[in-house]
Amino acid sequence: MPTIDPEAVVGSRITNQSLSRWLHSLPGVDKVGLEARTASLGTRSIKTASKAWALDMAIQMMDLTTLEGADTKERVRSLCLKAITPDPTDLTTPQPAAICVYGDMVKHAKEALGKNKIHVAAVATAFPSGRASLPVKIADTKDAVNAGADEIDMVIDRGAFLSGNYLEVYKQILAVKAACLRKDGTRAHLKVILETGELETYDNIRRASYLAMLAGPDFIKTSTGKVSVNATLPITLLMLQAVKDWFDQTKIQIGVKPAGGIRTAKDAIKYLVVVKETAGEEWLTPKYFRFGASSLLNDVLMQRQKLTTGHYSGRDYVSVD
Amino acid sequence: MRLEVKKTYKLFIGGKFPRSESGRVYIVNNHKGVFLANVAKASRKDVRDSVVVARSAQSGWAGATPYNRGQILYRIAEMLEGRREQFVAEIRELTGQNEKQANQEVDSAIDSWVWHAGWTDKIDAVAGNMNPVAGPFFNISTNQPTGVVAAFAPQDSSLVGLVNTIAPAIVSGNSIIAISSETLPICAVTLAEVLETSDLPGGVVNILTGNASELGSWLASHLDVNAIDLEGTSNAAELEMLAAENLKRVIRKGSYSRTGATGSLQHILDLMETKTVWHPKGH
Numbered sequence: 001m002p003t004i005d006p007e008a009v010v011g012s013r014i015t016n017q018s019l020s021r022w023l024h025s026l027p028g029v030d031k032v033g034l035e036a037r038t039a040s041l042g043t044r045s046i047k048t049a050s051k052a053w054a055l056d057m058a059i060q061m062m063d064l065t066t067l068e069g070a071d072t073k074e075r076v077r078s079l080c081l082k083a084i085t086p087d088p089t090d091l092t093t094p095q096p097a098a099i100c101v102y103g104d105m106v107k108h109a110k111e112a113l114g115k116n117k118i119h120v121a122a123v124a125t126a127f128p129s130g131r132a133s134l135p136v137k138i139a140d141t142k143d144a145v146n147a148g149a150d151e152i153d154m155v156i157d158r159g160a161f162l163s164g165n166y167l168e169v170y171k172q173i174l175a176v177k178a179a180c181l182r183k184d185g186t187r188a189h190l191k192v193i194l195e196t197g198e199l200e201t202y203d204n205i206r207r208a209s210y211l212a213m214l215a216g217p218d219f220i221k222t223s224t225g226k227v228s229v230n231a232t233l234p235i236t237l238l239m240l241q242a243v244k245d246w247f248d249q250t251k252i253q254i255g256v257k258p259a260g261g262i263r264t265a266k267d268a269i270k271y272l273v274v275v276k277e278t279a280g281e282e283w284l285t286p287k288y289f290r291f292g293a294s295s296l297l298n299d300v301l302m303q304r305q306k307l308t309t310g311h312y313s314g315r316d317y318v319s320v321d
Numbered sequence: 322m323r324l325e326v327k328k329t330y331k332l333f334i335g336g337k338f339p340r341s342e343s344g345r346v347y348i349v350n351n352h353k354g355v356f357l358a359n360v361a362k363a364s365r366k367d368v369r370d371s372v373v374v375a376r377s378a379q380s381g382w383a384g385a386t387p388y389n390r391g392q393i394l395y396r397i398a399e400m401l402e403g404r405r406e407q408f409v410a411e412i413r414e415l416t417g418q419n420e421k422q423a424n425q426e427v428d429s430a431i432d433s434w435v436w437h438a439g440w441t442d443k444i445d446a447v448a449g450n451m452n453p454v455a456g457p458f459f460n461i462s463t464n465q466p467t468g469v470v471a472a473f474a475p476q477d478s479s480l481v482g483l484v485n486t487i488a489p490a491i492v493s494g495n496s497i498i499a500i501s502s503e504t505l506p507i508c509a510v511t512l513a514e515v516l517e518t519s520d521l522p523g524g525v526v527n528i529l530t531g532n533a534s535e536l537g538s539w540l541a542s543h544l545d546v547n548a549i550d551l552e553g554t555s556n557a558a559e560l561e562m563l564a565a566e567n568l569k570r571v572i573r574k575g576s577y578s579r580t581g582a583t584g585s586l587q588h589i590l591d592l593m594e595t596k597t598v599w600h601p602k603g604h
Contacts, residue, residue: 312539
């Protein structure tokens with residue numbers, strides 16, 4: 001895998017000042033243009049064979065998520081069983097990419113998934129607020145990695161980012177990335193959650209995307225799902241532009257994961273259209289695009305049943321979760 | 322002289338008045354065959370959207386107290402009374418009935434709402450039961466709404482037929498997708514405006530105007546619809562077969578009169594399920 005020299009990208013030694021200069025030299029986001037572009041992409045009609053493909057792809061890109069204070073071992077186990085057999089009435093249904101849980105649930109998820117290829121993703125670094133000291137965040141990450149997590153979803157320190165302390169944010173991502181290393185030398189995949197709902201402006205989201213990418217994660221992710229504004233299409237488009245430009249510049253391909261608030265198959269298909277038209281088909285794979293969602297799967301399954309049976313399905317025909 | 326304000330007749334879905342998703346309209350003529358209005362022609366996707374909102378509204382409506390449901394049904398009667406003149410004018414224009422006949426039809430529609438309003442808290446008193454069983458148990462049967470009802474209002478009635486199709490479904494806590502008469506749909510849209518201003522939660526009643534044969538199979542085969550009322554359909558036998566595939570409750574064409582100022586308790590019960598509870602008695 002190609003690597004980059006952060007200093008070459010930024011153009012000088014990495015200091016808070018140089019990071020600040022670099023990030024603030026990024027072009028401003030055209031808000032009206034961005035929203036108009038997403039609105040026009042959202043009207044595209046995807047039918048029959050393309051729709052069937054899109055629904056199956058959406059399932060394969062899903063990080064099936066349960067992140068509740070009330071999570072139990074049993075709940076995680078039932079979610080894992082659902083991931084293994086999403087639709088018992090149709091065994092051709094593909095499996096989602098991963099199960100996304102809190103760190104202490106990783107071992108239960110691993111156990112329930114057994115030899116299946118479905119990954120276990122763990123949220124770490126004092127998710128969802130990210131308000132803890134760095135040693136605690138690193139310990140949180142190591143704990144999940146040691147329990148067998150294949151992927152780590154970390155949150156950035158939004159307080160530091162908003163107050164202009166970019167170096168701190170950057171260093172924390174590097175430290176967490178180092179904590180993702182396993183004893184055998186392999187590394188758990190790292191997703192960096194920007195929590196776009198707290199970043200206030202599109203310009204900030206663009207800057208946060210670049211700052212995160214500089215630290216070399218595998219994915220950048222929109223949201224925790226725990227604040228009032230979660231993933232939206234314009235934000236996802238903006239982040240897809242960022243990873244595409246980053247790829248053109250550095251030849252390093254980074255994935256995007258919108259999370260929170262994506263509940264219907266129709267929404268999911270709109271996201272896929274935006275991926276195809278913004279980043280390109282290279283991103284139209286679970287390796288580089290994921291959905292963080294919990295209720296989305298049932299809606300996609302119902303739409304899938306409609307396509308295969310010819311009549312509308314209902315909630316009684318998919319599992320309760 | 323002022324310009325005439327023409328009305329756009331739209332659908333009633335989830336407490337809102339959208340145009341048909343398909344963008345289609347069809348022409349409605351008055352009783353003399355003269356153009357009266359363009360009315361929205363619902364498509365299968367309007368049906369799909371209606372079922373989604375009807376499903377999400379149903380539990381809240383069923384969870385309201387019977388007393389509260391009765392008040393709201395009575396409120397519908399009040400609001401309908403306030404719009405009497407409009408309904409009379411529309412019925413006369415559509416069907417050519419004279420003023421007295423049109424007034425009688427509106428009377429029946431209002432009275433039917435009041436009649437149904439009275440039933441909300443009495444259904445279980447009449448149709449529920451304490452069953453004698455050979456064991457130390459209280460054994461109680463109560464009636465629960467079946468869920469989401471799809472109903473085709475009679476084709477030959479503009480108002481009272483529709484009221485006598487909707488009221489028996491929602492009185493017990495069902496939500497409904499009602500397809501109005503295709504040729505007499507104007508009162509249905511006005512009734513939707515009455516419902517919208519009657520404290521009825523959005524989505525409990527959804528009214529679609531359009532062609533029953535086109536929409537019938539989608540509703541009959543829909544797995545998330547619990548019961549279907551085939552009164553206003555022209556292909557009832559075919560729809561009964563589709564409904565049987567997914568074990569829907571079916572009200573067959575011609576089962577109940579829809580013209581009167583009173584309904585039928587059996588009609589209400591046809592759209593309910595019996596729940597029986599065994600509760601241990603002390604020893």
